[in-house]
Amino acid sequence: MTETKERPAPSVRLLHIQEAAAEVGLTPRSVRYYEELGLLKPAARSEGDYRLYDATDVERLRFIKGLRDDAGFSLAEIAKLLEDEAAREREHVAFHATSDPAERQRILRDRLARYEHQAHMLRAKVARLQTMVDETEGRRARTAARLEALPSELAAPSTESALPAPNQETAR
Amino acid sequence: MTETKERPAPSVRLLHIQEAAAEVGLTPRSVRYYEELGLLKPAARSEGDYRLYDATDVERLRFIKGLRDDAGFSLAEIAKLLEDEAAREREHVAFHATSDPAERQRILRDRLARYEHQAHMLRAKVARLQTMVDETEGRRARTAARLEALPSELAAPSTESALPAPNQETAR
DNA sequence: CGCAACATTACCGTTTACGTGAAAGTTGAG
DNA sequence: CTCAACTTTCACGTAAACGGTAATGTTGCG
Numbered sequence: 001m002t003e004t005k006e007r008p009a010p011s012v013r014l015l016h017i018q019e020a021a022a023e024v025g026l027t028p029r030s031v032r033y034y035e036e037l038g039l040l041k042p043a044a045r046s047e048g049d050y051r052l053y054d055a056t057d058v059e060r061l062r063f064i065k066g067l068r069d070d071a072g073f074s075l076a077e078i079a080k081l082l083e084d085e086a087a088r089e090r091e092h093v094a095f096h097a098t099s100d101p102a103e104r105q106r107i108l109r110d111r112l113a114r115y116e117h118q119a120h121m122l123r124a125k126v127a128r129l130q131t132m133v134d135e136t137e138g139r140r141a142r143t144a145a146r147l148e149a150l151p152s153e154l155a156a157p158s159t160e161s162a163l164p165a166p167n168q169e170t171a172r
Numbered sequence: 173m174t175e176t177k178e179r180p181a182p183s184v185r186l187l188h189i190q191e192a193a194a195e196v197g198l199t200p201r202s203v204r205y206y207e208e209l210g211l212l213k214p215a216a217r218s219e220g221d222y223r224l225y226d227a228t229d230v231e232r233l234r235f236i237k238g239l240r241d242d243a244g245f246s247l248a249e250i251a252k253l254l255e256d257e258a259a260r261e262r263e264h265v266a267f268h269a270t271s272d273p274a275e276r277q278r279i280l281r282d283r284l285a286r287y288e289h290q291a292h293m294l295r296a297k298v299a300r301l302q303t304m305v306d307e308t309e310g311r312r313a314r315t316a317a318r319l320e321a322l323p324s325e326l327a328a329p330s331t332e333s334a335l336p337a338p339n340q341e342t343a344r
Numbered sequence: 345c346g347c348a349a350c351a352t353t354a355c356c357g358t359t360t361a362c363g364t365g366a367a368a369g370t371t372g373a374g
Numbered sequence: 375c376t377c378a379a380c381t382t383t384c385a386c387g388t389a390a391a392c393g394g395t396a397a398t399g400t401t402g403c404g
Contacts, residue, residue, distance in 0.1 A: 028381085050381055066304050119312055126305060128238070129297060129298050140288055188350075222400070223351080
């Protein structure tokens with residue numbers, strides 16, 4: 001690899017908003033909107049006030065998108081789920097800054113509680129969704145069974161065709 | 173249970189819109205809106221044009237609500253999932269009307285295909301959601317581990333009593 | 345019957361989650 | 375240094391999913 005330039009700090013690749021957004025399948029507008037709602041804050045700003053995103057920002061965006069698309073949460077609900085996470089993340093710095101073990105414990109417990117809450121909500125949603133899958137699966141199975149049972153009737157054309165439609169018109 | 177009245181036709185209990193809506197946790201307004209979008213049609217209308225819902229209507233409403241709340245589908249997506257189901261349900265009548273086994277088979281196969289499609293979509297969503305649960309669970313586990321690993325310098329008289337955060341859920 | 349409670353259609357208002365410019369400034373490859 | 379491409383904030387526009395209200399008609403219990 002020929003270095004055309006020195007690479008003093010390749011450690012932190014900061015992305016412009018379009019790159020970050022594209023990375024997770026969002027538009028810059030949405031990302032700004034999420035920031036407006038307090039869902040995240042770019043790791044930094046350039047000299048000219050351009051938003052600059054790091055890896056954790058991108059992951060956070062991905063998580064947000066998952067909550068929205070896959071879990072179907074509203075942005076307001078997502079905001080609650082991540083509520084003070086931003087503020088707490090600032091305290092993550094405080095974690096390393098403090099030497100007080102009680103303080104460290106408090107911070108970690110807070111974080112733990114949040115994750116447990118998130119996992120709980122998600123699992124509840126998975127459970128309800130699974131119920132729907134099962135129901136649909138049940139309907140499918142019953143229909144499949146009826147289809148299986150059809151051939152026998154193929155032999156006997158009219159078993160009970162004397163069933164006049166009790167209601168319903170063909171309107172829509 | 174003594175019958176205070178004759179029960180000439182207890183077979184089909186038809187509900188007014190408010191009863192049907194309440195049954196599944198919706199508002200009459202939403203139910204009318206869903207009808208406007210073509211998601212369902214009341215089984216009948218009263219003499220004065222009141223909407224009247226039967227059991228299958230209620231089940232359909234419940235399914236719609238599940239798709240919206242639990243699966244997070246938009247009403248447009250739900251419309252697609254149930255798309256011709258309404259039309260096909262009309263054909264369900266045709267199923268009993270026809271004596272043509274080939275026709276019956278076609279109808280059932282159509283129905284089967286729809287259920288399979290629905291189950292497929294739901295399972296895909298469950299899978300993605302499960303991934304999110306796992307990720308969150310992973311973060312939780314790592315945080316828990318770090319908490320465990322905290323130096324037992326807890327000898328320091330912390331201001332807070334060391335009661336393990338009562339993880340209370342306010343979920344409905 | 346009488347009438348309170350509920351229903352119907354029609355229409356306007358609201359919130360959410362962005363899209364779409366406009367005007368002005370910033371970046372960075374060449 | 376230039377200049378196209380990108381970004382900023384501000385502001386207005388919009389589709390989706392209903393909520394509310396009005397004007398009017400329907401039900402059904404007493």
